[in-house]
Amino acid sequence: MVTNPLAPSWLTVPDDANELPAAIWPASARREGDGVVSVGGVPVTQLKARFGSPLYVIDEADARARAARIHDAFAAAAAAVGTTVTVYYAGKAFLSTEVARWVTEAGLNLDTCSGGELAVALAAGVDPARLGLHGNNKSLAEIDRAVEVGLGTIVLDSEQEIERVAAAAERHGRRQRVRLRVKSGVHAETHAYLATAHEDQKFGVSLGEVEGLVADIRSHASLEFVGLHCHNGTQVFGSAGIAESARRLLEVHARLLAGGPVPELNLGGGFGIAYNTGDDATDAWELAKPIVESVAAHCAALDIPVPHLAFEPGRAIIGTPGVTLYELGTTKPVEVDAETGGTATRLYASVDGGMSDNARYALYQAQFSVRLASRRSDAPPALVRIAGKHCESGDIVVDADYLPGDVRPGDLLVVPATGAYCFSLSSRYNYLPRPAVVAVRDGEARVIVRSETEEDLLSHDAGVVL
Numbered sequence: 458m459v460t461n462p463l464a465p466s467w468l469t470v471p472d473d474a475n476e477l478p479a480a481i482w483p484a485s486a487r488r489e490g491d492g493v494v495s496v497g498g499v500p501v502t503q504l505k506a507r508f509g510s511p512l513y514v515i516d517e518a519d520a521r522a523r524a525a526r527i528h529d530a531f532a533a534a535a536a537a538v539g540t541t542v543t544v545y546y547a548g549k550a551f552l553s554t555e556v557a558r559w560v561t562e563a564g565l566n567l568d569t570c571s572g573g574e575l576a577v578a579l580a581a582g583v584d585p586a587r588l589g590l591h592g593n594n595k596s597l598a599e600i601d602r603a604v605e606v607g608l609g610t611i612v613l614d615s616e617q618e619i620e621r622v623a624a625a626a627e628r629h630g631r632r633q634r635v636r637l638r639v640k641s642g643v644h645a646e647t648h649a650y651l652a653t654a655h656e657d658q659k660f661g662v663s664l665g666e667v668e669g670l671v672a673d674i675r676s677h678a679s680l681e682f683v684g685l686h687c688h689n690g691t692q693v694f695g696s697a698g699i700a701e702s703a704r705r706l707l708e709v710h711a712r713l714l715a716g717g718p719v720p721e722l723n724l725g726g727g728f729g730i731a732y733n734t735g736d737d738a739t740d741a742w743e744l745a746k747p748i749v750e751s752v753a754a755h756c757a758a759l760d761i762p763v764p765h766l767a768f769e770p771g772r773a774i775i776g777t778p779g780v781t782l783y784e785l786g787t788t789k790p791v792e793v794d795a796e797t798g799g800t801a802t803r804l805y806a807s808v809d810g811g812m813s814d815n816a817r818y819a820l821y822q823a824q825f826s827v828r829l830a831s832r833r834s835d836a837p838p839a840l841v842r843i844a845g846k847h848c849e850s851g852d853i854v855v856d857a858d859y860l861p862g863d864v865r866p867g868d869l870l871v872v873p874a875t876g877a878y879c880f881s882l883s884s885r886y887n888y889l890p891r892p893a894v895v896a897v898r899d900g901e902a903r904v905i906v907r908s909e910t911e912e913d914l915l916s917h918d919a920g921v922v923l
């Protein structure tokens with residue numbers, strides 16, 4: 458089949474539209490002999506029959522394995538340059554009590570960025586000493602709770618927060634460990650809304666302010682300064698940006714050593730994953746060695762000891778193990794003018810979820826892929842756009858991919874690489890109940906977050922008369 462002129466340039470016509478590219482799919486995903494896709498040994502037809510759709514499905518063994526692999530790779534890289542490392546799982550990517558246990562059992566600490574995430578982490582039984590708290594506008598109540606429960610580290614995001622955290626620590630008679638979040642000035646190569654270390658955005662303090670603010674932190678007996686923090690942004694490929702931020706931070710870190718200890722350096726997360734066949738992502742565990750070695754080289758040039766390191770990956774752990782299962786409801790072939798002249802057909806295929814369970818196209822024009830999962834088909838591939846059922850024309854889940862041209866209502870579709878920032882960004886828009894999250898492993902499926910019901914939808918409406 459020839460390329461559809463409406464297709465984006467990175468998208469090629471697949472040789473086999475039934476194939477599940479390994480870089481995008483969970484480790485256990487397969488197309489079984491009967492043509493049905495299974496994840497964790499559970500066929501999607503069975504998942505649909507038991508739990509309905511839409512449904513978030515997570516390959517538990519894959520998520521645990523990625524957490525362990527990243528943890529171990531950074532630990533080995535750090536040991537090789539004579540230091541140690543703490544890897545935090547960034548809970549904002551996906552957090553439930555179950556996932557909090559998976560990552561902490563793999564040896565990771567857990568980073569939260571709101572009182573709600575902190576509550577989930579505590580409800581999971583995670584030792585508060587292994588928790589971090591981020592946020593550019595933490596409320597006094599959030600700070601108070603964090604200090605009260607004995608949180609491992611709070612990342613200070615502004616000058617004002619120094620006083621707020623110091624006061625809470627004094628009130629509770631604690632000495633709170635704190636980091637200072639810094640804008641390195643590196644503008645990450647990612648979507649504009651996903652870059653977080655350049656000057657003109659809300660997170661962190663400028664490099665030039667750091668020395669004054671650290672002096673302020675050190676003047677408070679209730680605060681223990683542990684080091685600088687920088688997170689360049691998210692869905693970033695390669696290690697060049699993080700190495701450059703490390704270089705810039707270490708220059709200031711070296712000067713800070715004159716005024717007291719600076720035991721740590723936290724370089725954030727942000728490791729990109731493949732969402733479609735056009736993405737070429739290096740796994741986070743492959744980047745551990747080059748990143749840590751470049752930190753060590755900068756330290757050697759500055760003649761300072763290599764600090765204890767910290768990283769905060771989220772997407773690289775939970776993104777690929779998660780998929781979303783939908784049922785296809787309506788199809789519409791639409792004739793569209795092609796830029797190259799003439800017209801071409803785009804098949805709009807609407808599923809039973811949409812931007813409420815996956816807001817990433819609507820927010821960042823993120824390009825996901827999709828496969829027909831309830832059967833195999835050798836029909837010639839057709840260019841499809843997977844739309845949701847919301848009252849928005851921008852309600853798109855998958856902007857462009859090729860599916861077998863005979864896809865029809867009742868087919869099950871699976872969108873891979875939805876484990877990160879889909880459930881966590883989900884909403885109840887148009888009063889669609891949030892889907893359940895199911896963990897699959899060794900042929901077993903179990904609900905780890907139950908789906909919302911009509912009762913849940915009405916439960917906050919103070920005027921219900923029935």
Ligand SMILES: Cc1ncc(COP(=O)(O)O)c(C=O)c1O
Nearest residue numbers: 547688691726727769770771772
């Ligand atoms: C401070 C901080 N740390 C860690 C992360 C995790 O990023 P990712 O899921 O891309 O690894 C984020 C999200 O961008 C973040 O803002």
Ligand SMILES: N[C@@H](CCCC[NH3+])C(=O)O
Nearest residue numbers: 549651691692817877878
């Ligand atoms: N929500 C974003 C990631 C934000 C990460 C937090 N700074 C995404 O889906 O990619």
